[in-house]
Amino acid sequence: MRDASFLDWPFFEARHRDLAAALEAWCALHLPVDHGDVDAACRALVAALGQGGWLRHTGAAAGERLDVRTLCLIRETLARHDPLADFAFAMQGLGMGPVTLFGTAEQRAWLDRTREGGALSAFALTEPASGSDVAATATTATRVQGGWVLNGEKTWISNGGIADVYILFARTGEAAGAKGLSAFLLPAATAGLTVAERLETIAPHPLARLELRNVELPHSALIGEAGAGFRIAMSVLDVFRPTVGAAALGMARRALDESLTRTATRRIQGEALASLQMVQGHLADMALKIDAAALLVYRAAWTKDRGAARITREAAMAKLYATEAAQEVIDMAVQLHGGDGVRRGSVVEALYRDIRALRIYEGASDVQRIVIARSLQ
Template identity: 70%
Template sequence: PKTRSGTAISAFALTEPGSGSDVANNTMTATLDGDQYVLNGQKTWISNGGIADVYCVFAQTGEGPGARGMSTFIVPADTPGLLISERLETIAPHPLATLDFNDLRIPVHAMIGDPGQGFKIAMSVLDVFRSTVAAAALGFARRALDEALDRVASRHVQGAPLFELQMVQGHIADMAVDVDASALLVYRAAWTKDSGAPRVTREAAMAKLFATDQAQRVIDKAVQLHGGDGVKSNETVEKLYREIRALRIYEGASDVQRVVIARQALGAHRGK
């Protein structure tokens, strides 16, 4: 309730030093001890790490190998045994941290769902996260297009606005198409989820892949159209150029999305 109302910040603690996209090989353990679970291990690249009030933590509980033995727990940030061991600095400001869990004890009722359901829970949450990352990339791309349009309309070259050059018009056209196509994929993923679909794996992966990759292209074109001003510190397009890069990595890198999409396409084909 507190996270829904905005009075508490949550974090999703899935990634580990030795397993980023390969979630099934996570090694953090949660050992049952009476009416408690004892958590040991490390998580890293955790968004909101160090500022969150509560963490959603994934650990191996032993019901089976790999993904079949993963479970999910709610861990308050002030639980003894939880240490913020490192704050991670990146090219664009973002609260990221490495978390250490040392004999951290939580009650059995802190588990979300049933034992061994953690991987399924993680993947369903990533469906939503990937859609929101796509939406963020779309916002970045729209701002870059707006900045580019302002630039080419006001900047004069050889006595005429930069926009009068046909090559510049071609860049603007490509940017506009990329923005609108991204918007359609983002809206489809969100609409499908809001319509009650239990999973939006395919739609979210497509939106995330396309919107983030195309936003990188749109922003790069905006920087190019700004000339030297495009790489000046604190210029809007320069900040967007730094901000967009991470979106093509977290919540599943672009190549991971391609694998997800291909598997979904094959599954749909076999189901015909």
């Protein structure tokens, strides 16, 4: 990366700078990986990230806090080198986020496995009729003697089909809407849970639609209290939404680096493309958007690490601006590369496909605008 001066900003401590340098060296040796078989690639990435010790940052010991600046730095760096590596890392954190924040000692045994890279996790919240509207969740968990019986459907579940454990949200009915949801720890091998469909996207990732038919779980599978599912989900997203912005930031930085190389080496009418005033203007705009995004991302992370109970507004601003800005930066990178920018397999073409989903998952851009607007009232 050409410009790492942001690491000197007051948001960071020496340990963050040391971590960034160590991860940069690790990425240079291990990334990118072959994406030919996405399922196999994700399994291999989780194993490698676990062996390298990076996954230990995806969870925290009981009574300790996640360091959100560390999560953001790792996601930014991984995404710059290989967006699929970022995905593999992020899902270990998001998937087990409810256990990290609210899990019992028994449930945290799974967290030990995911932090070591020995198990893959998934966060099963979205349904066919309830994406951004979590309160519309229709999957049910009925209390029975000895535990719970779950029925319903989940879709667009990252790591769906390859996860070893799912954290799943279902309606337990303590109240109407969002107040009647609960979170459950669901091992993938549980009878009645099936992968109904694998979903293909423009940037291949392991995604699936899941069906639950009379899935039986013990009382010990409940995470936190019955009826606290919405609060649990929002607490987890509060932590991980800024990290989505960090991943977008990493992709944008890579796009700018590729563009600087391209415009310095590509010649037009005997001069480097970078000598053209209009091209310089585009490069300046790209750098400006990147720095603005970084400031919002790391402000949110720093605020959370300073002990803020909630950072809903800061997280929404970081996620919204960083993902939208990265889309614009990468689009300009494609333009500056000309025909090579749309050639399948080129770095900027792959980034163009990779960035698009970040403006949708963990709260689409327009949902973040609603969150921000409501915080002003």
